[in-house]
Amino acid sequence: MRKHLKYILLTALLFSAGVHAQVKVLASINKRVISMNENVNFQVTIEGSQNTSTPRFEKLRGFSVLQGPSTSSQMSFVNGRQSKSITYSYILQPTSIGRQTIGPVSVRVGSQNYRTKSIQVEVVKGNKRKSASNISGTIPKDKIFLNLQTDKSTAYVNGQISLALTLYYKDTDITDVTQPDFNLKGFFVYADGNRPVQQRVMIDNMIYQSVRFQKLLIPLKSGRQIIGPFSINVTIRIPVSGRRRDSFDDNFFGGSIFGNFFGNYKTKVVTIKSNPITVDIKNIPQQGKPENYTGAVGKFSLNASVSPTTVQVGEPVTLTVELSGQGNIDNASVALPTNNTNFRIYEPETTRDTRVSEGQLVGKRTYKQAMVPTSINADTISAINFSYFDIDSGKYVNLRKGPFKLKVKPAPNAGKIKITEFAPVRSNHGSIRILNQDIFPIKTGVDSLGETKPVTRNPVFYTLITVPTTMWVFLAIFAKRRNRMLNDTALYRRTNASRLMKMRLKKAHDALKSNKSKEFYSELSDALTHFIADKIHVPAQQVTALTLSKLLAGRNVSESTIEETKGILEYCDFGRFAPGEFSKEKAVKKYKESEKLIARIDKEVT
Incomplete structure (x- = not known):
């Protein structure tokens, strides 16, 4: 009996350990940049168990709990295996501006304590959304507005700035929203990889629908930079009959089913403009900068x-x-x-x-x-x-x-020279037999054979002698050059730089003819960077607009050539990483400039 009891206890302990090993506690928020007049949704999800305590905030700086926690649980069976989770949701209200910290949060699951990671949230000053100048049309100014936010007001060159452009509206039937144009000078613009985020938020005790567009900016130059304002066009449906909206209406990018059918509405396109934001972009400090630094932040x-x-x-x-x-x-x-x-x-x-x-x-x-x-x-x-x-x-x-x-x-048989030996030729010297018939009459009429010339006076003789000698000399020079190329990487790269550059320029030209903008920018940039790298024997990855002056210093390249090369590389970088309309006329101009620029670099660089 005791033996069976031991097995039962051991099985229970192993099962309990397996359960605890599968438990995960995760904390998440709906956005990392908010204004003082917005709230943030904070969730704690426990996967693998529903036997939990209420989460406890170990640290909540700059926020107060406006609502929560509300709970939701989930249980499912997949391939005979049970999975379950429980989520605690909170609505948090910011109390101060700046970078604030939510958590960590601790929660007890069964007999074990778990702890989440803390989350950083940037709280910025709220914008005046009741400005009448940001809407063209007759829509009431508190019904719809566009708000631009960034996660920081100061940044470094090559640093990162998170940008959020949010459309807020209430009691307004919107059927279409155009994508904003984020073409910015002085920044690389990256999409955040997600579609626009739609959600309901509470602002000043009023519920708004919102559509948020997010981008990531990389500053390219220092100074005070103005981001925005941005504009979007919104199509709004306005009822004509004045009838009361019913349960078939959809106030979230929709409208009345019966209204669509009977046509008792009209649409109006209005342009909404956001607020601009000024950010201060600082250069990377020179003090303490390592020699091998190439601009990474x-x-x-x-x-x-x-x-x-x-x-x-x-x-x-x-x-x-x-x-x-x-x-x-x-x-x-x-x-x-x-x-x-x-x-x-x-x-x-x-x-x-x-x-x-x-x-x-x-x-x-x-x-x-x-x-x-x-x-x-x-x-x-x-x-x-x-x-x-x-x-x-x-x-x-x-x-x-x-x-x-x-x-x-050492390589096998290294240093051993294989010598081919020839067996000596043995002469068969024997006695000479004199035969009675070994001398025949000599004919004297040989005039028909013509005049006999010495072989040294025949051109074919000299040809047969000089051709093998010339071929041997040529092959010796070729072998010596080939060995030098194989052992001297710098010489090999310099020698082949022009040939490889022409191949890349041809690819850029083909991409330009096919209107493949991304390939054009990439091939044109590669043609320049690889040509310069091959000429001065450095990795092509080191040749950038930021490092060009340092790489070409002391190599007899003029300052104007360096600046023009930087301009072409920045143009290509903008084209690859920043969205915008592709101008074929401008691309042809830059392509021709690049051809002339490469010829100048080839003459100047030493």
């Missing part, structure tokens, strides 16, 4: 590895470098090894994956570089360094991986 992590680590001379190894994190990863670059006399180094293969998550640009950039040891002394690959500016701490951070040790063995 945010929070990043660096990983690097080499495989295999044991090779023979002439066998390739692969250096893999992964840069990931939050920030302007599209423009961040890692300096990879170059100009190592013990290695033959090839151009790296680069992949990039970026997205906007929770209002922040995140992603990963991967480099794979092939390196071939040319001697047994190639036992070390130098360390990989990457520097970025951390906005939260206001300091530069340097990441370092390596150096990486290799074990390089």
Whole structure:
């Protein structure tokens, strides 16, 4: 009996441990940037159990609980397995402006305590939504308005600004809303990857419907920048008969079913303008800036590895470098090894994956570089360094991986020269037999054979002698040049720079003819950056508008050429990352300018 009881207790303990291992407690909010006249919806979800205590705020700074908690539970069976969860919802009201902290929140599930992460929310000053100048039409000014917000009023060049443009309306039947045009000068504009968010909110004790458009901005230049105002066109349905709205009406982008059928309404298009916002963009501080800094701003992590680590001379190894994190990863670059006399180094293969998550640009950039040891002394690959500016701490951070040790063995049969031996020719010297018939009469009439010329006077003789010699000299020069190309990566890149540049320009021209704007911008930018990189023997990822002046310093390139090159690269970056109408006429002009600019760089660079 005791033995069975032990098994029962052990089974119960294992089951309880399995239950606890499956429990997850998550905290979430509906938006991270709000104004003082808005509320935020905060939720705590417990997955794996419904036997929980009421969540407790360990910290709630800058907010008060306006309503809640309200609970909702869910239970489902999938493939015979049961899953259940419970959600606690709160409506929080801001009490002060600035960056505020919600949580962490603690909750007890069964006999275990769980704790969520804290969430940062930016609370900005409320805008005057009752301004009559932001609406063109006859709609009452408190019925509909457009509000522009940013998560910060100051930022750094290459930092991030989260932008929210929200349309609020009440007692208004809206059938259509145009997408706002976020074409901004001085910023990269990223879509946040989500569709416009629609929800009900309470402002000044009145319930409004809202439609929020979100974008992420990367500032490109310093100074006071004005964002907006933005305008959108809204189609509003206005009843004509004056009849009372019924339960078949839909006040959320809809209207009356019977109204649509009988036509007892009219539509009106009104233009609504938002408020502008001024932000102060600061340059990255020069004090303490590392030598290898290329303009990265945010929070990043660096990983690097080499495989295999044991090779023979002439066998390739692969250096893999992964840069990931939050920030302007599209423009961040890692300096990879170059100009190592013990290695033959090839151009790296680069992949990039970026997205906007929770209002922040995140992603990963991967480099794979092939390196071939040319001697047994190639036992070390130098360390990989990457520097970025951390906005939260206001300091530069340097990441370092390596150096990486290799074990390089001699190639098989290295240094042995195979000599081909020939067997001696044995002469068969024997006695000479004299035959009675070995002398025949000699004919004297040989005039018909013509005059005999010496072979040295025949042109064919000299041709047969000089052709093999010329071919041998040519092959020797070719082999020497080929070996030099294989062992001198810089020479190889300089020699092939023009050929590869023409191939990329042709791709850009083809994309331009096909009106493929993204491909055109990308190929034109690659043609410039790779040509410059090949000429000065640096990784192409390091050639950006920000680093160009430093890279070309002391290389006899004029300041006007550098500035024009920066302008072309910025034009391409705007085209790739900022939405806007594609002007083919302007693109043709930039393409022709690039051709002339590359010719100038080719003449000037040393």
